[in-house]
Amino acid sequence: MAVLVVNQGAEWTQELYQATFDRAIPDRTNPPAGMVAHYAAPSEGGGWQVIDVWESEEAFRRFLEESVVPAAKELGAPPFESHVTELYNSLVA
Structure with a gap:
């Protein structure tokens, strides 16, 4: 079953997100x-x-x-919260 995941980090910045993303997903x-x-x-x-x-x-x-937590630790990133819920519906235009 598909899930919606919301991750929030109160102390995260765009730069920290991008650095973590680049390490966790090096090839888009x-x-x-x-x-x-x-x-x-x-x-x-x-x-x-x-x-x-x-x-x-x-x-x-x-x-x-396997990817995000090690990348975030390598960067010394602050913690973030993840909330997972079953996806009911979606529409992509």
Whole structure:
């Protein structure tokens, strides 16, 4: 079942996000297995947010643990929160 993932980091910046992204997904033409869509933007209250759609929570967790967490640790990044929920509907124009 597809899932919607919302990641938020109150102390994250665009530069930190980009550096982490570049390490976790070094080739944009070869996205991680199970990733359907990826969006990133500043959070309204400050910090940074990333919203993804994944084929499954397992695919997201695998990418998080194998790629994102090591990249973020390498950069000395502050923590962020991830919220996963089953996706009900989507529309891409």
